[in-house]
Amino acid sequence: xxxxxxxxxxxxxxxxxxxIPCHRAYEDADxxxxxxxxxxxxxxxxxxxKAPSRGLLDADPxxxxxxxxxxxxxxxxxxxAFEADGLTVFxxxxxxxxxxxxxxxxxxxxxxxxxxLKRHEGGMADNAVLAEHAARIRAALEAGR
Numbered sequence: 774x775x776x777x778x779x780x781x782x783x784x785x786x787x788x789x790x791x792x793i794p795c796h797r798a799y800e801d802a803d804x805x806x807x808x809x810x811x812x813x814x815x816x817x818x819x820x821x822x823k824a825p826s827r828g829l830l831d832a833d834p835x836x837x838x839x840x841x842x843x844x845x846x847x848x849x850x851x852x853x854a855f856e857a858d859g860l861t862v863f864x865x866x867x868x869x870x871x872x873x874x875x876x877x878x879x880x881x882x883x884x885x886x887x888x889x890l891k892r893h894e895g896g897m898a899d900n901a902v903l904a905e906h907a908a909r910i911r912a913a914l915e916a917g918r
Contacts, residue, residue, distance in 0.1 A: 777827060777867075777875070778827070779825050779826065779827045779831070779875070779876075780827075780875055781825065783874055783875050783876045784874055784876075785819075785821050785874055785876035785878060786825065786876055788805070788807065789805060789821070789823055795807035795808070796808040796900075796903040796904050796906070796907040797907060798818055798847065798850075798851075798906075798907045798910040798911060798914075799820075799843065799846065799847050799850070799910065799911070799914060801839075801843060802823075803822060803823055803824070803836065803839035803840070803843070804820060804821065804822055804823060804839055804840055804843035805820070805821055805823060806818050806819065806820045806821075806843065806847045806881075806910075807819055807821075807907070808898075808903040808906055808907050809880065809898075810897050810898055810903065811893055811894065811896065811897060811898065812882075812891070812898050812903075813880075813882055813890040813891045813892070813893050814882045814883060814884065814885075814888070814890055814891060815855060815883065815906065816851050816854065816855040816857070816882065816883040816906050816909070816910070817880065817881075817882045818847055818851055818880075818881045818882075818910065819878045819879070819880060819881075820840065820843050820844045820847050820878065820879045820881060821840075821876060821877060821878045821879075822836045822837070822839065822840045822877055824836040825876070826876070826877045827875045827876070827877065828864075828865075828866040828867065828872060828875070828877050829864060829866050829877060830866060832877050840877070840879065844862065844879050844881065846914070847881055847910070848860050848862060848881050849913075849918065850910050850913040850914045850918060851881050851882075851883050851910055851913075852883060853913040853916075853918035854883075854906075854909040854910045854912065854913040854918075855883040855909070857883030857884055857885060858884060858885050858886045859883075859884045860881060860882065860883060860884060861880070861881075861882045861884050861890070862879060862880065862881050862882075863879070863880050864877075864878070864879045864880065
């Protein structure tokens with residue numbers, strides 16, 4: 774599976790092209806952060822590179838560096854926006870590793886003492902809630918938190 778090809782019609786590529794809407798929380802020249810539609814916790818955010826890569830192993834090192842800088846920026850804002858006790862940050866590669874969308878992406882989830890993560894297949898979140906969560910993260914970014 775290591776030489777599986779990138780599929781330009783994956784859902785995140787379609788989001789990047791504007792073919793599918795998302796609730797944007799952050800964007801720069803190289804990356805996009807948006808709300809996960811099946812959140813495992815309040816404020817669950819995805820950060821993706823704009824450059825195509827299937828996962829960590831085939832990503833261009835420069836794109837990966839930009840991605841990680843954005844993950845840090847977004848993580849700080851997510852933690853502040855949700856007044857979280859901590860964060861869980863994770864990334865999956867290939868089906869055996871738990872990956873279901875084959876465009877490199879990193880999950881950022883605010884965490885609270887004693888509150889477990891929900892199942893990722895727990896259903897779609899309400900669009901109004903996702904929009905409000907994205908707005909909270911953007912406000913934290915604007916405030917420099």
